[in-house]
Amino acid sequence: MNPQRTAHGLGLEPVAADWPALHETDIEQLLHDYPQLGPLQSLHWHSPRPFSAAGLITTGEATVFVKRHHQHVRQAAWLEEEHRLIAHLHRHGAPVAAVLPNRHGATATTQGVWTYEVHHVAEGLDLYRDALSWSPFQNTRHALAAGQALARLHLAAEAYDAPQRQTQVLLANARLIEQSNPLEGISSPYLADKEWRTQLGELLLPWHAELHPLLREQPPLWTHNDWHASNLLWNADGSVSSVLDFGLADRTFALFDLATAIERNAVPWLDLDTGGIARADLDSVDALLAGYHQVRPLSTRDLLTLSALLPLVHVDFALSEVAYYQDVVGSTASADIAYYAYLLGHLRWFAGAEGQRLLGHIRRKSV
Structure with missing residues (x-):
C-alpha cells in the first residue's frame, strides 16, 4: 500500500494529499519502459505539490525527477502537448530540464490509471522548495x-x-x-x-x-x-x-x-x-x-x-x-x-x- 503523504493545500496548513505518494514498486514497474536508466536504487524525495505525485529517484545510471498524474488530470496526449513546448524551449536555449523518452520514443507513459513523465534533474539551487503558492520573493x-x-x-x-x-x-x-x-x-x-x-x-x-x-x-x-x-x-x-x-x-x-x-x-x-x-x-x-x-x-x-x-x-x-x-x-x-x-x-x-x-x-x- 502506498504511504499517505501531505501536500500544499489551499491555505497555510498542509493537507492530506489528493493522490497517493510514489512507491518503489510503482517506480520499478515504470523503469521497465526506461531501460536506459537501469534499476532503481532509491526514492528519496516527495514533492509537496498538490495536483500530482512526484519525487526524485536515483537509478543505476542517473538521478531523475518522476511525476505521476491520474488520467482524469493528464492523459498521455495532453501531457505531450506540454512536452513539445519544453523541447522547443530547450532547442532555443531556454534553461529547462529535458523530458526523457521511454523505450517507444514517447515522453508520457501510461500504466493503468496513471500517466508518468520523467525529467532530467534541473540545475540550480532549490531555494523555494517548500514555499507555498503566493509566497513572496526572498529579495x-x-x-x-x-x-x-x-x-x-x-x-x-x-x-x-x-x-x-x-x-x-x-x-x-x-x-x-x-x-x-x-x-x-x-x-x-x-x-x-x-x-x-x-x-x-x-x-x-x-x-x-x-x-x-x-x-x-x-x-x-x-x-x-x-x-x-x-x-x-x-x-x-x-x-x-x-x-x-x-x-x-x-x-x-x-x-x-x-x-x-x-x-x-x-x-x-x-x-x-x-x-x-x-x-x-x-x-x-x-x-x-x-x-x-x-x-x-x-x-x-x-x-x-x-x-x-x-x-x-x-x-x-x-x-x-x-x-x-x-x-x-x-x-x-x-x-x-x-x-x-x-x-x-x-x-x-x-x-x-x-x-x-x-x-x-x-x-x-x-x-
Whole structure:
C-alpha cells in the first residue's frame, strides 16, 4: 500500500494529499519502459505539490525527477502537448530540464490509471522548495532575475506556433476572459445552486469591460502561466538557473504571463486567511517589471494593459480548480474554497484599497 503523504493545500496548513505518494514498486514497474536508466536504487524525495505525485529517484545510471498524474488530470496526449513546448524551449536555449523518452520514443507513459513523465534533474539551487503558492520573493534581486528570465523565456517561445492545449482541467489561460461575454462561457454543475451570475456580474464584468478591448492587441504566445519563485532554480549570485513545471502552460500572450508572475509572487494572498489585508510588495513588482523590461521592453500601453489584466488573470484557472476539486477529486469543500476565496475573493481584493494601491502603482509607471 502506498504511504499517505501531505501536500500544499489551499491555505497555510498542509493537507492530506489528493493522490497517493510514489512507491518503489510503482517506480520499478515504470523503469521497465526506461531501460536506459537501469534499476532503481532509491526514492528519496516527495514533492509537496498538490495536483500530482512526484519525487526524485536515483537509478543505476542517473538521478531523475518522476511525476505521476491520474488520467482524469493528464492523459498521455495532453501531457505531450506540454512536452513539445519544453523541447522547443530547450532547442532555443531556454534553461529547462529535458523530458526523457521511454523505450517507444514517447515522453508520457501510461500504466493503468496513471500517466508518468520523467525529467532530467534541473540545475540550480532549490531555494523555494517548500514555499507555498503566493509566497513572496526572498529579495528584490530574485524578483529582478525572475523578470529577466521570464522575458528570455518569451523570446525563446516566439517561434512556437502550436494550437491551444486540449487538456481538460488545471490549465491557466485567458480563454474565458478573452470572450466578449465571459459569463456565457461558464458551464459547471458545481455552480447550479449558486448565485454565480449575479456574483460574477458584479465582480468580474466591470473589470472585463475595461480589459476586453485591450486584449485584441495582444499577439499570441505560448506562456508558462505559473511563474512563481518555487518554479525557478537559482544560482548563488541570485540569477535564475532553471525553469520548472510547465503543467499550466498554454497559448495565451506575454502580458498574461507577466500579470500571473505579479499575482503569484507580489501579493501575499494567504494573509487573507488569517484576517490580514494582503498588502502587495510594490518593490518586488518594480523589480520584476524592471527585469522584464531590460530584456523585452514594455511600452506605456503594455503597462496600462497589465493593470487592466491583473484583476482577471486568475479567473480561468480558478474555475479550472473548481472543476478539478469537484469533478475529479470529489471535494466540494475544496471547490468552495477555490470559488469563494480564490475566484471571488481575489476579485473583491482588487476592488478594495490594497488592490487599487497595486493597480494605481502600475498605472503611474506608465505616465
